[in-house]
Amino acid sequence: MTQDAAVEQQRPPAGIPSFDDDLHVDAVLVDPFPTYAKLRDAGPVVWLEKYGYYACARYDEVSSVLSDWETFTSREGVGFNQFFNGITETSLQTEGDHHDEIRQVEGCPIKKGPLEELKPRLKDFAENLVESLKGKDHLDGVADVAMAMPIEIVTDLVGVEGVTQEQMFKWGVAGFDSIGPLHAPRTQPALETMMGYMEFADENFPSNVREGGWADQLFKNGAAVGWPEDFARGVMNDYIYPSVDSTISAIGIGLLLFAQHPDQWDRLRADRSLLTSAIPEIVRLASPLQFFTRVATKDTEIAGVAIPEGSRVVVMYGSANRDDRKFENPDSFDITRDPAGHLGWGRGKHACLGKPLARLEMITLFNVLADNVERFHAGKYRFQPNNIIRSLGELELSITWAQEN
Amino acid sequence: MKIQIEYGMCDGHGECVIAAPEVFDLNDDGDEVILLDDSPAESLRDKVNAAIKLCPVAAIRVEG
Numbered sequence A: 001m002t003q004d005a006a007v008e009q010q011r012p013p014a015g016i017p018s019f020d021d022d023l024h025v026d027a028v029l030v031d032p033f034p035t036y037a038k039l040r041d042a043g044p045v046v047w048l049e050k051y052g053y054y055a056c057a058r059y060d061e062v063s064s065v066l067s068d069w070e071t072f073t074s075r076e077g078v079g080f081n082q083f084f085n086g087i088t089e090t091s092l093q094t095e096g097d098h099h100d101e102i103r104q105v106e107g108c109p110i111k112k113g114p115l116e117e118l119k120p121r122l123k124d125f126a127e128n129l130v131e132s133l134k135g136k137d138h139l140d141g142v143a144d145v146a147m148a149m150p151i152e153i154v155t156d157l158v159g160v161e162g163v164t165q166e167q168m169f170k171w172g173v174a175g176f177d178s179i180g181p182l183h184a185p186r187t188q189p190a191l192e193t194m195m196g197y198m199e200f201a202d203e204n205f206p207s208n209v210r211e212g213g214w215a216d217q218l219f220k221n222g223a224a225v226g227w228p229e230d231f232a233r234g235v236m237n238d239y240i241y242p243s244v245d246s247t248i249s250a251i252g253i254g255l256l257l258f259a260q261h262p263d264q265w266d267r268l269r270a271d272r273s274l275l276t277s278a279i280p281e282i283v284r285l286a287s288p289l290q291f292f293t294r295v296a297t298k299d300t301e302i303a304g305v306a307i308p309e310g311s312r313v314v315v316m317y318g319s320a321n322r323d324d325r326k327f328e329n330p331d332s333f334d335i336t337r338d339p340a341g342h343l344g345w346g347r348g349k350h351a352c353l354g355k356p357l358a359r360l361e362m363i364t365l366f367n368v369l370a371d372n373v374e375r376f377h378a379g380k381y382r383f384q385p386n387n388i389i390r391s392l393g394e395l396e397l398s399i400t401w402a403q404e405n
Numbered sequence B: 001m002k003i004q005i006e007y008g009m010c011d012g013h014g015e016c017v018i019a020a021p022e023v024f025d026l027n028d029d030g031d032e033v034i035l036l037d038d039s040p041a042e043s044l045r046d047k048v049n050a051a052i053k054l055c056p057v058a059a060i061r062v063e064g
Helices: A026-030 A033-042 A059-067 A096-106 A112-134 A141-146 A148-158 A165-177 A187-204 A214-224 A229-240 A245-260 A262-270 A272-286 A355-372 B015-019 B042-054
Strands: A046-048 A053-056 A292-296 A300-302 A305-307 A312-315 A373-384 A391-401 B002-005 B024-026 B033-035 B060-063
Touching: A026 A373, A053 A059, A059 A300, A059 A312, A059 B042, A096 A214, A096 A229, A112 A141, A112 A148, A112 A355, A141 A148, A141 A245, A141 A373, A141 A391, A148 A165, A148 A214, A148 A229, A148 A245, A148 A355, A165 A187, A165 A229, A165 A245, A187 A229, A214 A229, A245 A262, A245 A272, A245 A355, A245 A373, A245 A391, A262 A272, A262 A355, A262 A373, A272 A355, A355 A373, B002 B033, B015 B024, B015 B042, B042 B060
Parallel strands: A053 A312
Antiparallel strands: A046 A053, A292 A312, A300 A305, A373 A391, B002 B060, B024 B033
16 A cells, blocks of 8 residues: 555544544644543544544553554554655654564563662662652652663663763654644644754764664674665654653652642552552553554444444554543553553554663652652642653652651 | 464564464463464464464464
């Protein structure tokens, strides 16, 4: 199927609930839940007039679309504009054996073995971070806590020389904004920022990557399976921005949730085996990535609704994770909830590449916090609009430290 | 049919557990698959095939 086949029809199809909502205005990006509830209640498939796309807001349909990559492909792009959707040097927007090969090469440093070696380093980092927080009266839960580990550790692991952490974060924000629709105010500037990144990458990779780092391994392992350098440079994108902002979002929202639910914090402190269900529960409620898209490769249907070949379908992770058809009291934070089944890391072939690392970062950090923190108190906080990522921009945080034994 | 898992590839996504809970489980740490039955009954073939299709890292192989 060509890109031309994915040209969106603009007229609402007959018999499908149709909405003129814009998902990419600030008010919806920071508080999407009333919009999600409205779309879920309208039916299993809705039509979004602003986009000319179908959308699935309920859990079952999002899950089944994500599970069937042959019918609902990522090959035509998973974003909301043709520039982002045209990027093909990524496992995110490839399928089949080609996808599997990219994923295997780029996944090397995020496997169980290398992560096992990383554990002591993450623990030291978390302990030093917590010690440094103890002298401060007022904290920003985002800048002082949530951003520290993903930015510092991941930037270092990827191993690119001459990139500041601030630059890495800016690329992260822009990388996700660049996925949005062209009508959204953040998209165009973000696409330009990412063009700047591409130029930087052309000049600096692989010449300025640290030996033994992720980037270095990627170029070497890519060459071993016959990738041209340009292709490996494109795949490197998968390390640069998805690895940082998504984890920052989850950690920040996790801090806020524990501040708002001290009973859950007490439970976690008393029983650390709950970390393996607490972290997925945070990711369910946070849903750092709110939505992506897929394209139908043939005339098909979703829940009995006809979907013509070439249609683009929005899959709404953030809405699916709040669907009361699937989750009991979906808006409540319960760290004992069954960790399986939520869509915060996606589903199927394109489930989050960095999940093992993100999960380890969060388990390590919250475990060390549980050793040291009796209570989090949240003051003012605000969400920072982004075309894909729902993340706190600021979180006033004060901490009651546990008494030293 | 005979199932083989490339444990070195597994990221513990647990997609296979959702698709075929009779055949796959996750360890207590939730970061690696446990194969409950390496020669499951023919009646489970569709579920095993679904697990293979869902695995993000193509870590599951089936022979026969």
